[in-house]
Amino acid sequence: MHHRTVEELMSRDVVRARPDTPFKELVRLLEENGVTALPVVDELDRPVGVVSEADLLRKSADQADPTGRAPIPHLEAWERAKAEGSRAEELMSAPAVCARPEWTVVEAARLMETQNVKRLPVVDEADRLLGIVSRGDLLRVFLRRDEAIREEITGDLLRRTLGLDSRDVTAEVRDGRVTLSGTVGHKSLVPVVEQLCRGVDGVVSVTANLTYRPDDARDAPTGT
Incomplete structure (x- = not known):
């Protein structure tokens, strides 16, 4: 990035x-x-x-x-x-x-x-x-084109840095406002993705509409 x-x-x-x-x-x-x-x-x-x-x-x-x-x-x-x-x-x-x-x-x-x-x-x-x-x-930096911001988020950040499939998580950018949609591997990854996107030059705000897979062991209920 x-x-x-x-x-x-x-x-x-x-x-x-x-x-x-x-x-x-x-x-x-x-x-x-x-x-x-x-x-x-x-x-x-x-x-x-x-x-x-x-x-x-x-x-x-x-x-x-x-x-x-x-x-x-x-x-x-x-x-x-x-x-x-x-x-x-x-x-x-x-x-x-x-x-x-x-x-x-x-x-x-x-x-x-x-x-x-x-x-x-x-x-x-x-x-x-x-x-x-x-x-x-x-x-x-806030005059940066939305398409350039989107390409950096989807290519450099989501795919190369975090190893996320572009089919799982998508990013829409309008006037520097980023909306993330899709599913990540586990719950703890959601705030990580959001924070990294906020650090991209030209990003004004980030809305993370992300879910996570329920089979994450860390989120599984414990037995009684």
């Missing part, structure tokens, strides 16, 4: 900033390149942080409203320091939360969720920047 990796999904042409890149240059880089964040790299091209639109907007939020209608928000000390910053190293979120190119979509998505970030710089073994992967990049 093939899982698309971060390397297959990431953007390779990454716009970078340096720690000493000034505020206005950061704004220009974001605007001209149509991106919402920039990795900040050191002299060896290793990410040391990420500066985003949200980081830069703290400066605007910290300014007094000339109309007097909007109160100046309370900022923590670290937020105040960012609002007063003028270079990338003062404005960025650090340290950079990074991914590796061989990671699966699941690994990258879990890291984004636990770290509450929208994108991950991708680095090699020496921590040098290779690319960047965003939430949108990871969601592209």
Whole structure:
């Protein structure tokens, strides 16, 4: 079973900033390149942080409203320091939360969720920047064709991995939703098949309408 990796999904042409890149240059880089964040790299091209639109907007939020209608928000000390910053190293979120190119979509998505970030710089073994992967990049796996998903489930997973006959178990896929029908050898195999199908790239949900053969010794009633 093939899982698309971060390397297959990431953007390779990454716009970078340096720690000493000034505020206005950061704004220009974001605007001209149509991106919402920039990795900040050191002299060896290793990410040391990420500066985003949200980081830069703290400066605007910290300014007094000339109309007097909007109160100046309370900022923590670290937020105040960012609002007063003028270079990338003062404005960025650090340290950079990074991914590796061989990671699966699941690994990258879990890291984004636990770290509450929208994108991950991708680095090699020496921590040098290779690319960047965003939430949108990871969601592209759900654009996979239904037929490709069905072929992987019926061929790679059911037949080759689990040794199930295609006449016993069938898979129907519509808009990424998988419906399994048929009979498996024993009861304990039902959740295994369902879980493996959920791990196929592009699968949105799995409904397992599966029965099992009653002659399974583990399901046979015991004598009294």
